[in-house]
Amino acid sequence: MGVCDTQKKYVIGLLASGLDLSGLIPESTIGKLIKLQSLDLSNNKITGFLSDFWSLGRSFKTLNLSYNQIFGSLPSNIGYFGGWESLDLSFNSFSGLIPTSFSSLSGLQVLKLNGNGFGGSIPGGILKCQNLVSISITYNQITRTVPDGFSIAFPKLKNLDISGNAIQGRSLDISGMKSITYLNISMNLFEGSVMGVFEAPLEVIDLSRNQFHGYISQVNANSSFNWSHLVYLDLSENQLSGESFHDLNDAHNLKHLNLAHNRFSQ
Template sequence: MFSGEIPTSIGSLSSLEELYLDNNNLQGNIPASFNGLVSLKRLEVQSNKLDGEFPELGSLKNLSFLDASANAVSGNVPLTLPESLVQISMRNNSLQGKLHPRSFKNLAFLQVLDLSHNNLSGSVPLPLFTHPSLQQLTLSFNSFTSVQSPPFPLTTVLQSEAIAIDLSNNELRGFLPTFMALMPKLSALSLENNKFSGMIPIQFAIKTVLPGSRLSPFVRLLLGGNYLYGPIPDRLMELQPGFADVRLNDNCLYRCPASFFFCRGGDQKSHVECKSFSPLIPRKM
């Protein structure tokens, strides 16, 4: 077991392909001298006490796996990341500021991105939804306030490789992003515990119950803990338990009793709470 700071001389090990420094008692900054590890394919520094800003590691042309989770890393997500990255995990840190599309623009092989449990804010950038290889996006437990939507026609969205998206536990407002129901491979979507309002788009219901041959159905659709109002789409009312994991609890919906499996897990919000959030929300019937 290591302790103390990571020595800057570690960058001289240019032939090193894998570096495991996880679950130690390491403190201080992640040294910029890591850029000397030009053969590195895998870097694991998770579960330490590392702090400071994450260094630019653009010179690591072979790095495919990066895990710096469960530290105290602060500052912005680096603008320059190795283009060879397939998986990035920096959850449970103190990252802040906005996500810049430039950080991921050239990561043509990226499949997994987990930046959950940080202090990121602003908009979730559109390129994360139109990325040519990204399959799993986890940005839960941050402070994002909006989702950038694509312009019509939705050509780039229809080419998305995303399978699972988790934007739960943020401060997201506005209407539910309807374009996500047109993402062909997206089967797990969590938008729980945000501040979305408006009615549930019929496209969400269709993708869950009757998606068509070119769309993977939603097998997991979590919308609880928002301010959604109006009736539940008829298509969703056709769902039987076990067909899909759908959660609509803790909203402002009409007629969503616990007798419906997708309404369990908490009552709908009171009319007073719904009206205090937005006077436009009609009285529940």
């Protein structure tokens, strides 16, 4: 399904999701749509980037290639699309490193790379994407630590999900993420105190299956955290100790709580 501009002269949007498309899109097709702004080819069997994809104009803003069979590395010239607002490449078979050229995507608001085989680390270039509202890089093979400055780079960020990797670090400071409400860093290798997480108006906190340790009383002493916002809290399968939270009585909206497999005294 195509969407044209107001003068019916150019195609600005193309939706071809779930049409059983396979292989590579033929040349001289998508690339001819020089005014295209939005392209959705999700839920197909596409195996590679379009050969003429890079001839699309700079007005291009939204790409959804999720749930396909695209493999290999993500091309570095992806940074050409500086006006991109949304990029969804989730549930493909991408491998290699996430390109440093992400630093050129300063207008990016939504980034979804879930369910691929990306390795290495989260590139420092992503810190230039300060308009990001949602970051999802779950179930890849990302290692090492998050880039220096990660905690203060995204003032508009609401959703951060980097679960299911092997990311390391001494906790995760989110004090600069003033808008964040959803945080999932489960199934990684984070360690140290959880204190830095309880610094924002979070509704969802999932820190499960990491290596966090220390006394939970440190959080109890943090009077600035607003427990009334909290809907979901999972700290299971860590090494936290001491007495459990004293302030849970203030979590009036809490619907899910899992503190199992820690070392709490009560």
